[in-house]
Amino acid sequence: MENRHTVSKEQVSRMTTDELRANFLVPGLFQPGKVTLVHSHEDRVVLGGVAPSTEPVALEAPDELRAEYFLQRREAGIIVIQGSGVVTADGTAYAMPKGACLYLGRGVRDVTFASDEGQDARFYLFSAPAHASYPSALVLPGEGDIRELGDQQHANRRTLNRYIHADGIQSCQIAMGHTVLHEGSMWNTMPAHTHDRRMEAYLYLDVPDDARVVHLLGDPEQTRHLIVANHEAIISPSWSIHSGVGTQAYSFVWAMAGENQDFDDMDHQPIDTLL
Numbered sequence: 001m002e003n004r005h006t007v008s009k010e011q012v013s014r015m016t017t018d019e020l021r022a023n024f025l026v027p028g029l030f031q032p033g034k035v036t037l038v039h040s041h042e043d044r045v046v047l048g049g050v051a052p053s054t055e056p057v058a059l060e061a062p063d064e065l066r067a068e069y070f071l072q073r074r075e076a077g078i079i080v081i082q083g084s085g086v087v088t089a090d091g092t093a094y095a096m097p098k099g100a101c102l103y104l105g106r107g108v109r110d111v112t113f114a115s116d117e118g119q120d121a122r123f124y125l126f127s128a129p130a131h132a133s134y135p136s137a138l139v140l141p142g143e144g145d146i147r148e149l150g151d152q153q154h155a156n157r158r159t160l161n162r163y164i165h166a167d168g169i170q171s172c173q174i175a176m177g178h179t180v181l182h183e184g185s186m187w188n189t190m191p192a193h194t195h196d197r198r199m200e201a202y203l204y205l206d207v208p209d210d211a212r213v214v215h216l217l218g219d220p221e222q223t224r225h226l227i228v229a230n231h232e233a234i235i236s237p238s239w240s241i242h243s244g245v246g247t248q249a250y251s252f253v254w255a256m257a258g259e260n261q262d263f264d265d266m267d268h269q270p271i272d273t274l275l
């Protein structure tokens with residue numbers, strides 16, 4: 001498992017493009033027939049990608065976790081970002097269309113992923129340490145807590161679907177959901193925000209091959225950017241803004257871990273303070 005260490009905001013303000021990408025961009029999560037995991041020391045989260053065939057692949061505990069099985073001391077949220085497939089957790093099969101979210105609590109031992117026939121499913125996983133066991137739960141697309149945000153004038157009309165959060169699926173640390181930009185809208189959260197109590201990761205999807213998202217990160221007064229392609233993730237420390245503008249509409253899965261699961265607990269960064 002790849003291991004990403006933390007860096008300070010001062011280091012980030014001086015990084016080259018290659019250094020920024022090596023520290024914050026997570027490409028290559030979806031390898032045919034494999035589970036690919038990246039551990040970040042930002043709140044000790046693990047980002048994972050699974051691209052199975054119809055043959056099930058298992059979620060194993062990497063040596064670095066020193067655990068008998070992956071969810072021995074962890075919880076995970078899983079969202080299907082392409083196709084449809086099945087996650088089986090301790091013998092229960094969860095049928096997951098694109099956009100469905102499955103929460104698996106601490107103590108679930110055997111987890112496998114499989115694609116439906118002809119679907120080329122891709123599963124995105126976000127995991128955090130857990131102090132208690134909450135029940136596993138599946139939410140189907142459109143059945144989370146939906147918020148309509150933005151307007152055409154600001155090119156930021158988007159539908160935000162909250163799945164794992166304080167008033168939704170219960171978890172120890174994870175808050176997770178899916179935001180879909182409407183056609184003709186390109187901006188996600190701007191004015192930007194930080195949340196000193198939680199790290200966050202974005203996984204961009206539905207980005208056409210000839211499109212990119214310009215993702216903004218860093219200290220609000222020392223902003224940096226990364227050019228992001230489809231199915232690539234970005235790790236945001238709690239002090240970093242995380243905002244993006246696409247060359248056309250796209251979607252993204254956002255996932256947070258840390259002190260609380262209160263989605264609205266944000267430190268807003270007014271636009272005239274960004275540098």
Ligand SMILES: O=C(O)C(=O)C[C@H](O)C(=O)CO
Pocket residue numbers: 149158160178179188189190195200242254263266
């Ligand atoms: O479209 C948005 O705005 C978002 O989806 C924002 C993220 O959910 C976020 O950053 C929550 O802290």
Ligand SMILES: [Zn+2]
Pocket residue numbers: 193194195200242
């Ligand atoms: Zn955020």
